[in-house]
Amino acid sequence: MAALSAIQRYKLLTSTVVPRPIAWIVTQDAQAIVNVAPFSCFNLMGYTPPVVAIGIQAQDNGEAKDTRANIEANGEMVVNLVTSSDVEQMTRTAANFPPDVDEAEATGLRLTPSITVRPPRIASAPVSLECRLHSLLDVGPSQAIIIGEVLTMHIQDRYLLDSQECLVDTPALVLAGRMHGPGWYVRCDAPFPHQPTGASR
Ligand SMILES: Cc1cc2nc3c(=O)[nH]c(=O)nc-3n(C[C@H](O)[C@H](O)[C@H](O)COP(=O)(O)O)c2cc1C
Numbered sequence: 001m002a003a004l005s006a007i008q009r010y011k012l013l014t015s016t017v018v019p020r021p022i023a024w025i026v027t028q029d030a031q032a033i034v035n036v037a038p039f040s041c042f043n044l045m046g047y048t049p050p051v052v053a054i055g056i057q058a059q060d061n062g063e064a065k066d067t068r069a070n071i072e073a074n075g076e077m078v079v080n081l082v083t084s085s086d087v088e089q090m091t092r093t094a095a096n097f098p099p100d101v102d103e104a105e106a107t108g109l110r111l112t113p114s115i116t117v118r119p120p121r122i123a124s125a126p127v128s129l130e131c132r133l134h135s136l137l138d139v140g141p142s143q144a145i146i147i148g149e150v151l152t153m154h155i156q157d158r159y160l161l162d163s164q165e166c167l168v169d170t171p172a173l174v175l176a177g178r179m180h181g182p183g184w185y186v187r188c189d190a191p192f193p194h195q196p197t198g199a200s201r
Pocket of ligand 1: 038042055056064067091095096
């Protein structure tokens with residue numbers, strides 16, 4: 001790894017550590033201007049407390065991306081999950097808009113209010129996680145890992161098979177995973193069963 005350039009490391013790692021779920025993150029700045037951007041260096045890291053982690057790079061000019069700046073400023077974000085039919089909209093929000101542009105308005109994205117945090121959530125997302133900043137770890141001059149504690153979870157009724165049992169129709173979500181390089185995604189709707197003997201989970 002040390003002998004490779006940053007772009008070589010990026011290409012090799014992001015082409016093989018797949019599929020990666022996509023966190024479609026909504027944040028707000030001090031003037032309540034909404035920022036929306038996708039991040040595929042993302043996953044669930046635990047459930048007591050419930051935490052998710054996101055890897056955020058700096059912009060090419062070295063400055064923090066708006067998502068990081070907003071989370072650092074007020075500690076709030078909503079992580080929305082991305083269906084395969086939302087991929088077009090999601091990629092539009094990855095454009096580098098200036099901080100004073102409401103990216104939901106600019107890309108025609110419909111938002112709906114959150115309950116426990118100020119940033120709204122994405123109306124079309126089947127699942128949204130309202131999060132409070134747990135910790136931020138700088139892991140290099142131009143990248144950080146942000147850990148968010150999930151305070152509230154929204155899941156659209158039609159995907160919740162049994163609310164008492166917390167049983168979700170996961171394949172029906174048809175979430176998109178990020179694959180190799182720009183422009184490649186996978187539909188997460190073809191699970192296969194496998195029950196090894198002695199498995200604990
Ligand atoms: C599918 C997808 C996944 C992405 N994943 C990441 C990521 O994990 N980390 C990152 O720093 N940027 C990632 N990006 C790029 C950011 O979305 C992009 O830099 C965006 O402009 C940041 O917006 P902001 O400045 O409003 O925060 C990704 C882009 C796409 C389309």
